[in-house]
Amino acid sequence: MAERVVVIGRGRLGTRVARAVSAQLVGGRDHSLEVVRAAGVIVIAVPDPAIESVAERIAPVLDPSHVVLHCAGSRGRDVLASCAARGASTGVMHPLVAIASEESVLADRTFVIDGDERAIDAASRIARACEARVVIAPLHGPAYHAAAALVANGSTALAALGVSILERLGVPSGDAARAIGGLLASVAQNVASVGVPRALTGPIARGDAQTVARHREALAEIDRVTLAAYDAVAPSILEVATRAGLDGRAQRAIRRALGRRGLSGPRGAS
Missing domain, CATH: 3.40.50.720 (NAD(P)-binding Rossmann-like Domain)
Structure with a gap:
């Protein structure tokens, strides 16, 4: 300059x-x-x-x-x-x-x-x-900054939980961090290139309730703190999946797999 x-x-x-x-x-x-x-x-x-x-x-x-x-x-x-x-x-x-x-x-x-x-x-x-x-x-201001903090800090907290699970499954710490970091990078690339909700992938996006139930069972045995985080973020994932076109039947199956913990369905649906 x-x-x-x-x-x-x-x-x-x-x-x-x-x-x-x-x-x-x-x-x-x-x-x-x-x-x-x-x-x-x-x-x-x-x-x-x-x-x-x-x-x-x-x-x-x-x-x-x-x-x-x-x-x-x-x-x-x-x-x-x-x-x-x-x-x-x-x-x-x-x-x-x-x-x-x-x-x-x-x-x-x-x-x-x-x-x-x-x-x-x-x-x-x-x-x-x-x-x-x-x-x-x-x-x-606070609302704008909250959005930034939610993504930056929230993704880091979720990454820490993911790294911890991989470590418990026997992956060396450095390898676990690099693997999860690469996964986060791919998510960021998808958000930037195709936007939301299209960037969403995974079992909730597919309506795969059986896999969601198995996730919860596995986490209940390994780390209930991570299970609590999984259950807490699931309503937001389901909301994005609904915006992407997940049908009502699949939504209901996902909510049943999640035990309906705090879930009334996207935008108050039952």
Whole structure:
């Protein structure tokens, strides 16, 4: 980027973004205000509860030439109000990426961006430098972030249960993690390429109640915690299968195989 960029926050995301745009990386607490003053674009990549206090700390050295972005999906532009009051352009730039390390891939992922015109432009240029896609929409807040957390954190929790079962069946830990990771990658590819509900596969999608019943019997013997997770997620799987065209008879058979635990059928059907 032609403008000088400063990234505040030395965490995984801040480090990754700074590397992509050749930005100066400073700590969330130990940064120099003169460094901020000299920048054109300031990216605040600190934990969500700290964003507003960092914004208030840098606000006195800002003017209308500056653009300030934060990277939190759960918060809107309002946490940058102190910067906006100084005339700075403000916006949000949230990467829909599960960043577990500094090597996590940003290319071909999606940055969800909102803000005023200059902030959107700056955030879009940063996203392009990361080789990411851009969605411009005022989505940031608890509901949007809950959707992201449900998928990213929920899939990791389910993967941990899957790895544990494979380990109990004798698969070495590393092999189990790679196998489940590959399975998750195939699911992600299907969601991206054919969308939902078409991406759904497996016995519930096929209406194979016998296999579902055998799953539950096996898990009851091996790990009842995993059985509880299986039963908890089954209504959502059945809902997607119904959207994909699973007929009523098959739906009823699946619900019987699941013991009707909390299931009244998709959209309240009996």
